[in-house]
Amino acid sequence: MSEVRYGIIGIGNMGSGHAGILTSGKIKGAVLTAVCDGFESKREWAKEHFAGKVAVFENASDMIDSGLVDAIIVATPHYDHPAEAIGALGKGVHVLIEKPAGVYAKQVREMNDAAAASGKKFGIVYNQRMNPLYQKLRELIASGEIGDVRRINWIITNWYRTQVYYDSGTWRATWGGEGGGVLINQCPHQLDLWQWTTGMMPKRMRAFCQFGKNRDIEVENDVTAYAEYENGATAVFITSTSDAPGTNRLEVSGSRGKIVIEDDRMTLYRLREDEAAFNARNKEPFASPEVWKIELPAAGPSPEHAGILQNFTDAVLHGTPLVAPGEEGIYGLTLSNAMHLSTWLDDWVDLPLDEALHEAELNKRIATSKFKRTQPAEVKI
Missing domain, CATH: 3.30.360.10 (Dihydrodipicolinate Reductase; domain 2)
Incomplete structure (x- = not known):
């Protein structure tokens, strides 16, 4: 694999922010290939904003099943982070979730178990x-x-x-x-x-x-x-x-x-x-x-979100240790x-x-x- 093809679940404030970083060319070895959102207004925005260069889906399942993504970024409301991550890990893609890991520790522990069983890279956007x-x-x-x-x-x-x-x-x-x-x-x-x-x-x-x-x-x-x-x-x-x-x-x-x-x-x-x-x-x-x-x-300046995205990309491509493993979100x-x-x-x-x-x-x-x-x-x- 020479590059990681990213999909984003949720193209609201945080999701669009990640999309902007990925399409800026700042992240070596990464490319944004797809996004999905349950809101039609968000999908229409994505279609216009990306001008056909990024595939737009209504749900994560269709996006992942398309074969267009190697890794996904979960940028949905808090309660949905574990469910989206578990679903993606079960389909064999790498997962980077926005913070917080979830709302209650029990659901996050289930997500951690799914990540361990998947063998895929699992990270969290602890950009600090x-x-x-x-x-x-x-x-x-x-x-x-x-x-x-x-x-x-x-x-x-x-x-x-x-x-x-x-x-x-x-x-x-x-x-x-x-x-x-x-x-x-x-x-x-x-x-x-x-x-x-x-x-x-x-x-x-x-x-x-x-x-x-x-x-x-x-x-x-x-x-x-x-x-x-x-x-x-x-x-x-x-x-x-x-x-x-x-x-x-x-x-x-x-x-x-x-x-x-x-x-x-x-x-x-x-x-x-x-x-x-x-x-x-x-x-x-x-x-x-x-x-x-x-x-x-x-x-000195902090690379913030771009730093996390580069580190996660390097982890997928080269096995670089994750600065923020997803499993640590539970702490x-x-x-x-x-x-x-x-x-x-x-x-x-x-x-x-x-x-x-x-x-x-x-x-x-x-x-x-x-x-x-x-x-x-x-x-x-």
Whole structure:
């Protein structure tokens, strides 16, 4: 195979974005050959936009059966990601899914099992893993530069959304249409980076989700979560869509220092010696370890979606390791599922997550949602 022929399922905002990258010639070894969408208006747009150079189908099954594609990109609403992926994998094509991996961990686990059985490449569009800033953070933590991780704090509240935004689609910010709010729509990248950069998943979590705070919506738009880890570390994750101005600040503290990321810059506070060692030898009541403040140089531009598409193409053609394997989508989703479940139960939630209990509680919210899953839903923004 000299090139990967891509098909896109869902040609809305994200799907058309991927189409633009693939048709730009930026991705070596990749070509867009087909798209599909259940909405006639989207199909008509595609036919006009691509001027007959890309085949247009109504559904994924016909597109895949046409023999025109080697790999597909799933850019449909959240609930449909696993079903579309499983169907495509079963027909022998490679699959790259948009984030989130799904809405609840149980369905994503089924997708992961299908991917493992298929022998095909399976990736997820966690484009923030391509960002040199977070790659450097992961490298520094893994190398032991700040010692043992003790505390993680992330305030990510620069998602400001108005009521007009929420009113722009009947499916938006509903349990039936999206399956959640800020955790499912805006925060999947941060939830992924939280565990990917630190290499740790919590052992238990207590969360406080506020539903429709300052907005007329069903789902969570303000969240504060606290997590504990096996090694004694703790984490606090705060997010909101109604803070103005918002904040995006990540701190990871360890036994040998602290890393802060804010305003696309990284600062390393490096202790001269491990805090435990200093504490053991110190004889002064108000002493503190010597610390060096290091402003790391700008990490440079991130290739974002184009980087993920190139990496996935290289994985199919040359066996290059995936930066974002699709199977890893379950980790960040598990964190958001745990936050929901903790709030619904008003209690601690242990990890591994009770996936059946979460699904049952989610279904209660879906049953009373103003959006019914039988309604058509256009792809999210």
